[in-house]
Structure formats: structure tokens, C-alpha cells
Amino acid sequence: RKEVEQDPGPFNVPEGATVAFNCTYSNSASQSFFWYRQDCRKEPKLLMSVYSSGNEDGRFTAQLNRASQYISLLIRDSKLSDSATYLCVVNGGNAGNMLTFGGGTRLMVKP
Amino acid sequence: DGGITQSPKYLFRKEGQNVTLSCEQNLNHDAMYWYRQDPGQGLRLIYYSQIVNDFQKGDIAEGYSVSREKKESFPLTVTSAQKNPTAFYLCASSMYRGGGEQYFGPGTRLTVT
Numbered sequence: 001r002k003e004v005e006q007d008p009g010p011f012n013v014p015e016g017a018t019v020a021f022n023c024t025y026s027n028s029a030s031q032s033f034f035w036y037r038q039d040c041r042k043e044p045k046l047l048m049s050v051y052s053s054g055n056e057d058g059r060f061t062a063q064l065n066r067a068s069q070y071i072s073l074l075i076r077d078s079k080l081s082d083s084a085t086y087l088c089v090v091n092g093g094n095a096g097n098m099l100t101f102g103g104g105t106r107l108m109v110k111p
Numbered sequence: 112d113g114g115i116t117q118s119p120k121y122l123f124r125k126e127g128q129n130v131t132l133s134c135e136q137n138l139n140h141d142a143m144y145w146y147r148q149d150p151g152q153g154l155r156l157i158y159y160s161q162i163v164n165d166f167q168k169g170d171i172a173e174g175y176s177v178s179r180e181k182k183e184s185f186p187l188t189v190t191s192a193q194k195n196p197t198a199f200y201l202c203a204s205s206m207y208r209g210g211g212e213q214y215f216g217p218g219t220r221l222t223v224t
Contacts, residue, residue, distance in 0.1 A: 043217050044201070
């Protein structure tokens with residue numbers, strides 16, 4: 001089983017739609033959780049950290065479910081500019097406390 | 112401007128040659144990391160350094176070497192022993208040693224023929 005699993009997609013949605021991605025992680029000792037965005041042939045950029053209580057940043061909402069070991073990202077009112085790959089990232093809970101990156105979920109927002 | 116710089120953006124080399132990728136940060140971050148990304152794949156950790164003059168192997172260190180002589184700099188050498196060196200190489204840094212969010216440089220796309 002992969003440490004961090006994501007549905008690779010692509011998710012094809014129309015502008016204005018609401019879309020949700022889920023991510024599961026295997027290490028129950030993980031402490032930190034993040035969503036990154038990666039545009040084609042560019043570096044990943046931090047989108048938001050994920051807190052136990054859930055958090056919102058504009059159109060983006062992140063949720064953490066520790067019991068089921070999954071993280072979600074909800075995007076409301078999708079824009080064309082939201083088209084990208086979204087990476088789920090988890091602190092490994094291992095020696096060195098390294099981050100482990102999921103393979104990413106590709107989102108394509110169509111006009 | 113604060114940030115992480117990587118150079119060059121594109122690099123072409125012949126098989127059998129060693130090549131060094133540059134990574135510099137002026138964020139005063141303690142920790143630095145090197146990742147490799149292959150098409151359609153996730154990021155895989157090559158090496159990381161949490162303090163000057165110390166570094167640790169990641170998941171795929173074979174065929175690579177690093178140094179951390181200065182806090183700001185963490186160069187990666189891709190040696191001829193790396194069997195499939197063609198990839199997108201990303202350098203990152205984080206304020207604290209492990210666990211916290213990482214910030215990435217723009218990457219170097221290496222092609223070896």
C-alpha cells in the first residue's frame with residue numbers, strides 16, 4: 001500500500017462547479033498535512049495546510065479525518081485557473097519527519 | 112527577493128558524465144531537500160540536510176551525491192552511476208528540521224542522452 005494515495009483523475013469539471021478530492025494516508029503517526037498545487041512543468045506550491053478542525057481559504061476548504069486517515073480538498077465555484085495537479089502531502093511520522101507526497105490529482109476546469 | 116533559485120532551468124548531458132545542479136536559498140531556512148519527479152509520477156526524496164555539514168539519504172539516493180557546506184546552498188551531483196538520470200529535479204527548503212511545509216525552487220529539467 002502506498003503511504004499517500006490519491007485518485008490521479010483527471011477530474012473534468014465545468015466552470016463554477018464544486019469539486020472534491022480525497023487522499024488517504026497509511027501512517028497513523030502522521031502529524032502534519034498539506035495540499036500543494038502543481039501547474040504543468042512547474043514546481044509545487046503550497047496551497048494550504050490542513051488542520052484537525054478543518055480550515056477554509058476563500059473557495060478552498062480542507063478537512064482532516066484522523067480516524068479514517070483521509071484528507072479532503074473542496075474547491076467551490078471552480079475557475080479555469082484552478083486547472084492543475086493537486087498534491088496531498090503528509091508528514092511521514094518517520095525518522096527525520098520527512099514529508100511524503102501523493103502522486104497528485106489532476107483537475108481540468110472547462111469553460 | 113526571498114526565495115529558492117535553481118540553475119540551470121534545462122540541462123543536457125551525455126551519458127557517462129557527472130553533472131551538478133545548483134540550489135540556493137536566501138530564506139534562512141535550516142533544512143533543504145532534493146526531489147526527483149518523473150512524468151506522471153509523484154515526488155521522490157533523494158537527499159535532505161537539516162543542518163550545515165550534515166545530510167541524509169532519502170528513498171532514492173543511489174547514483175547521487177550532495178554537500179552542505181553553507182546554509183544557503185545544497186548542490187546535487189548526478190553521477191554516471193545513476194541509471195535513469197533524465198528527470199525533473201526539484202530543490203526545497205523548510206524553516207525547521209522536518210515536518211513543516213516546504214517551499215520549492217523552479218526546478219531543473221535534466222536530459223541525458
